[in-house]
Amino acid sequence: MKKAINLSVNGVSHTDEVEPRMLLVHYLRDVLELTGTHVGCETSLCGACTVMLDGQAVKSCTVFAVQADGSAVTTIEGLAQNGELHPVQEGFWEKHGLQCGYCTPGMIVSAAQLLDRNASPSREEICHGLDGNLCRCTGYQHIIEAVEYAAKKAAGS
Amino acid sequence: MPNNYVGQRVKRTEDPRLIRGLAHYVDDVALPGTLHVTFVRSIYAHAKITGIDTSAARSAPGVVAVYTGQDVAAKIGQVPCASALPDLKVPDHRVLATDKVYFVGHPIAAIVATDKYAARDAVDLLMVDYEELPVVTDVEQAAAGGPVIHEAFGDNIAYKLTSGEGDIDAAFAAADRTVKQRVLHNRLAPIAMEPRGVLARYFPGEEELTIWSSTQIPHLMRTQVALMIGIPENKLRVITPEVGGGFGSKLNVYAEEALLGWISMQLGKPVKWIETRRENMQATIHGRGQVGDVEIAFKNDGTITGLRYSVFADLGAYHQLLTPAIPTLTGLMLSGAYKIPAIQMNIIGCFTNKMATDAYRGAGRPEATYIVERALDLVAAELGVDPAEVRRKNFPSPSEFPFHTATGLDYDSGDYETALNKAQEIVGYAKLREEQKQGRHDGRLIGIGVSTYVEICALGPSQAMPAGGWESATVRIEPTGKVTVLTGASPHGQGQETSFAQIAADQLGVDINDVTVIHGDTGVVQYGIGTFGSRATAVGGTAVYVAIEKLKEKAHKIAAHMLKADASRLSFEGGKYSLQAAAAASATGTSEPVVPVGEAPAGALPEPQTEGKSSLTIQDIALAAHLAKELPPDTEPGLSATYFFEPKNFTFPFGTHIAVVEIDHETGDIKFLRYVAVDDCGRVINPMLVDGQVHGGIVQSIGQAMYEEVVYDEQGQLLTGTLMDYAVPRAKHIPDFELDRTETPSPVNPLGVKGVGEAGTIGATPAIVGAIVDALAPFGVRHLDMPIKPENVWRIISRG
Numbered sequence: 006m007k008k009a010i011n012l013s014v015n016g017v018s019h020t021d022e023v024e025p026r027m028l029l030v031h032y033l034r035d036v037l038e039l040t041g042t043h044v045g046c047e048t049s050l051c052g053a054c055t056v057m058l059d060g061q062a063v064k065s066c067t068v069f070a071v072q073a074d075g076s077a078v079t080t081i082e083g084l085a086q087n088g089e090l091h092p093v094q095e096g097f098w099e100k101h102g103l104q105c106g107y108c109t110p111g112m113i114v115s116a117a118q119l120l121d122r123n124a125s126p127s128r129e130e131i132c133h134g135l136d137g138n139l140c141r142c143t144g145y146q147h148i149i150e151a152v153e154y155a156a157k158k159a160a161g162s
Numbered sequence: 163m164p165n166n167y168v169g170q171r172v173k174r175t176e177d178p179r180l181i182r183g184l185a186h187y188v189d190d191v192a193l194p195g196t197l198h199v200t201f202v203r204s205i206y207a208h209a210k211i212t213g214i215d216t217s218a219a220r221s222a223p224g225v226v227a228v229y230t231g232q233d234v235a236a237k238i239g240q241v242p243c244a245s246a247l248p249d250l251k252v253p254d255h256r257v258l259a260t261d262k263v264y265f266v267g268h269p270i271a272a273i274v275a276t277d278k279y280a281a282r283d284a285v286d287l288l289m290v291d292y293e294e295l296p297v298v299t300d301v302e303q304a305a306a307g308g309p310v311i312h313e314a315f316g317d318n319i320a321y322k323l324t325s326g327e328g329d330i331d332a333a334f335a336a337a338d339r340t341v342k343q344r345v346l347h348n349r350l351a352p353i354a355m356e357p358r359g360v361l362a363r364y365f366p367g368e369e370e371l372t373i374w375s376s377t378q379i380p381h382l383m384r385t386q387v388a389l390m391i392g393i394p395e396n397k398l399r400v401i402t403p404e405v406g407g408g409f410g411s412k413l414n415v416y417a418e419e420a421l422l423g424w425i426s427m428q429l430g431k432p433v434k435w436i437e438t439r440r441e442n443m444q445a446t447i448h449g450r451g452q453v454g455d456v457e458i459a460f461k462n463d464g465t466i467t468g469l470r471y472s473v474f475a476d477l478g479a480y481h482q483l484l485t486p487a488i489p490t491l492t493g494l495m496l497s498g499a500y501k502i503p504a505i506q507m508n509i510i511g512c513f514t515n516k517m518a519t520d521a522y523r524g525a526g527r528p529e530a531t532y533i534v535e536r537a538l539d540l541v542a543a544e545l546g547v548d549p550a551e552v553r554r555k556n557f558p559s560p561s562e563f564p565f566h567t568a569t570g571l572d573y574d575s576g577d578y579e580t581a582l583n584k585a586q587e588i589v590g591y592a593k594l595r596e597e598q599k600q601g602r603h604d605g606r607l608i609g610i611g612v613s614t615y616v617e618i619c620a621l622g623p624s625q626a627m628p629a630g631g632w633e634s635a636t637v638r639i640e641p642t643g644k645v646t647v648l649t650g651a652s653p654h655g656q657g658q659e660t661s662f663a664q665i666a667a668d669q670l671g672v673d674i675n676d677v678t679v680i681h682g683d684t685g686v687v688q689y690g691i692g693t694f695g696s697r698a699t700a701v702g703g704t705a706v707y708v709a710i711e712k713l714k715e716k717a718h719k720i721a722a723h724m725l726k727a728d729a730s731r732l733s734f735e736g737g738k739y740s741l742q743a744a745a746a747a748s749a750t751g752t753s754e755p756v757v758p759v760g761e762a763p764a765g766a767l768p769e770p771q772t773e774g775k776s777s778l779t780i781q782d783i784a785l786a787a788h789l790a791k792e793l794p795p796d797t798e799p800g801l802s803a804t805y806f807f808e809p810k811n812f813t814f815p816f817g818t819h820i821a822v823v824e825i826d827h828e829t830g831d832i833k834f835l836r837y838v839a840v841d842d843c844g845r846v847i848n849p850m851l852v853d854g855q856v857h858g859g860i861v862q863s864i865g866q867a868m869y870e871e872v873v874y875d876e877q878g879q880l881l882t883g884t885l886m887d888y889a890v891p892r893a894k895h896i897p898d899f900e901l902d903r904t905e906t907p908s909p910v911n912p913l914g915v916k917g918v919g920e921a922g923t924i925g926a927t928p929a930i931v932g933a934i935v936d937a938l939a940p941f942g943v944r945h946l947d948m949p950i951k952p953e954n955v956w957r958i959i960s961r962g
Binding site: 024026027031034035038039040041042043044045046047048050051053080081082084085090094097098099101103104105106107108109110113128129131132133135136138139140141142143144145146147148149 | 180
């Protein structure tokens with residue numbers, strides 16, 4: 006039996022009927038057609054599906070859509086404001102923090118939360134903050150530099 | 163010609179769509195009415211299928227169709243193997259199992275349903291009766307007469323091959339000393355972050371099939387799938403949208419690609435299958451998986467005289483596209499960066515009840531480098547000399563290139579000592595050795611590992627490749643002056659939309675933003691080979707380069723005609739054909755650009771105006787070539803050129819990696835103190851991209867050396883079936899990389915580039931293992947097999 010949910014995604018309110026077992030990531034991708042959030046492992050280990058749920062970075066592959074009822078979700082598509090890239094997005098571009106790009110949306114959302122909590126993280130703190138996100142292409146060094154760039158950029162503006 | 167872009171750190175043109183979540187991978191392509199496919203896969207490693215009951219699955223809500231191996235056996239051809247080795251045994255490899263299953267994850271049935279949840283539900287309703295058979299997962303047991311996997315062959319040996327040149331027996335007989343070591347290359351899972359996925363849509367009226375697939379080889383896949391399902395190749399279009407990493411795992415033709423295409427043709431609807439990570443671990447190819455003995459012969463002064471490697475290659479249950487060929491690449495690279503007069507490799511390739519091995523980043527060459535570098539470390543230990551000095555002693559000098567190896571290759575160019583010197587200088591080698599000595603005195607376990615690797619890239623001359631080793635490019639300048647590059651390479655993270663645009667923009671003297679690089683669509687791009695084997699820039703970039711040279715020959719003739727000058731009096735600079743100084747003096751016109759083509763009013767193509775001009779931009783010429791009113795006689799309209807570049811040789815990048823580690827006495831934990839990599843990949847198009855390739859490769863090496871291992875138990879159950887059990891390195895596991903380069907251009911292609919995609923996975927593993935072994939030398943350790951985990955280290959320390 007389907008259940009009605011109402012939630013805000015990237016500032017837009019949505020009401021839908023969903024199966025109780027529908028995963029949040031499938032709701033975002035298949036129902037709302039926000040395909041920037043990726044599925045990489047279905048077991049919350051790779052972090053490709055990371056989104057913000059009421060300001061907390063969560064793995065949307067292991068959250069049911071019904072659990073997000075009444076919540077505010079931010080996905081990768083909602084990070085840039087008025088056509089301006091989020092400092093973390095800019096950092097990833099500037100520092101070559103991505104190659105194939107598949108882990109990137111989740112990585113960027115995690116990094117954005119990291120900077121929300123700690124405006125000038127050390128390298129060790131960045132690594133800790135990104136521990137739930139796997140990247141197979143970059144070897145992480147440029148990702149770490151991207152987050153450092155974003156921290157500096159955010160501090161300067 | 164001045165380079166505005168080539169050699170520069172140019173930010174990627176790919177990135178804006180990727181960082182905003184607006185790119186399209188296969189699963190992001192949504193077609194109305196799409197049906198979803200899920201596979202029922204074997205839960206046993208070796209069993210007879212005694213019955214399949216599909217009735218409950220067929221009647222489950224949302225299920226549209228169920229196909230078993232019997233349903234498709236006569237309709238879909240074999241999964242192809244492109245390797246042609248003498249006396250190679252090639253088992254039947256059907257897209258779905260018919261009477262037997264050979265590994266856990268072997269596909270048995272495909273369920274098609276209206277949504278993915280319904281398809282997944284029905285998997286549990288499809289009943290398969292199995293009769294279990296004895297299992298063999300250990301490659302040496304498989305070779306020695308364990309349970310036979312393919313009865314028709316009588317044993318599990320797929321092929322035996324001996325390769326190499328020189329008198330190996332004489333080399334060993336005459337040596338002052340020899341060392342022998344058993345070495346294991348752990349089986350690895352490539353783990354592209356995007357699992358595989360296929361979307362297929364058949365248009366019954368047009369009789370055309372389009373397959374979107376996450377592949378590295380769209381054209382080769384199209385050819386093979388067309389043959390498998392019997393559709394004319396020119397009615398099949400393959401599109402690779404964004405591809406989320408490959409590392410060789412998508413350099414293949416998989417059962418699912420053919421099946422989805424065929425199912426779409428049966429049902430007349432779009433069908434989609436997206437691989438789960440568990441399926442990816444079970445049924446996407448694995449890499450490495452060799453175990454064998456290396457023996458090295460040498461003189462007391464450290465001169466290497468011979469090397470022999472006898473190895474069992476764990477091929478898995480079937481051949482995928484290149485399975486049997488991968489270990490032969492190991493044989494090619496066993497000379498490493500050294501003069502070794504006699505080399506022999508003896509391969510026994512064996513079937514086991516596991517997923518097939520195939521090309522994983524490096525593909526046979528990391529194994530070779532690891533063997534040679536470990537052997538050199540053993541020589542150093544045996545002689546009590548520094549491992550860097552043993553290496554230095556055996557390098558060919560730069561004047562000895564092209565350098566012929568006893569594996570039958572001719573290395574193009576190299577200067578190995580300079581790279582070693584540079585790496586030693588950066589790391590402060592002599593001082594480090596002192597610190598290590600002092601550290602040992604103080605009870606610290608510091609280790610230094612050196613790897614002076616050479617790799618084989620730019621695969622390759624067609625004579626040496628199963629399906630052609632060339633690459634193609636079409637470059638055209640559109641009427642509005644925009645430049646379109648169509649490449650047969652199929653980048654999936656390497657950044658060639660940017661680096662090829664750099665090449666084109668410089669050669670044509672246009673703004674890089676005027677260049678678009680298109681790839682991965684067989685309906686749009688001329689036939690190509692694809693991206694693998696560190697080939698895309700060296701072979702595909704060269705095709706772009708030569709295509710532009712051809713295009714410019716034509717543009718030059720048109721320019722001469724339009725400027726009413728002899729072609730020999732025109733020069734091309736800064737994007738313009740100009741009358742040379744002397745000639746210009748006698749011309750009456752101005753050298754202003756004639757028509758600002760990019761700013762033409764909407765809907766109107768400007769008329770080229772040449773009257774009284776002494777120069778024309780290449781974009782002006784493109785417009786004139788399309789309008790075709792002012793062309794020299796017998797000149798084809800349009801401004802476009804296609805080139806298929808056939809490389810005459812491979813390229814041989816090289817470098818030195820130095821890893822410094824410290825081991826925790828109490829826990830066995832291994833910490834990087836330094837990591838220095840000096841790589842030489844020939845001429846560099848974009849240093850930022852090269853650094854990224856090197857970083858990524860080294861971290862995959864760290865994975866192999868310290869964390870990753872595909873483990874099957876004795877029953878053939880995959881114990882590392884999720885990312886919880888298979889340890890991919892995370893951000894906290896990496897050192898702070900210190901990268902540098904030397905630049906020895908390759909003479910093989912006009913760009914001088916060599917390739918860099920696999921350097922990190924080839925050069926780094928022996929440096930890391932060498933460092934750990936060196937740290938443990940006080941405990942009498944000379945070699946450890948990978949992955950070297952803290953537990954192994956702790957046991958050694960605890961033993962004392």
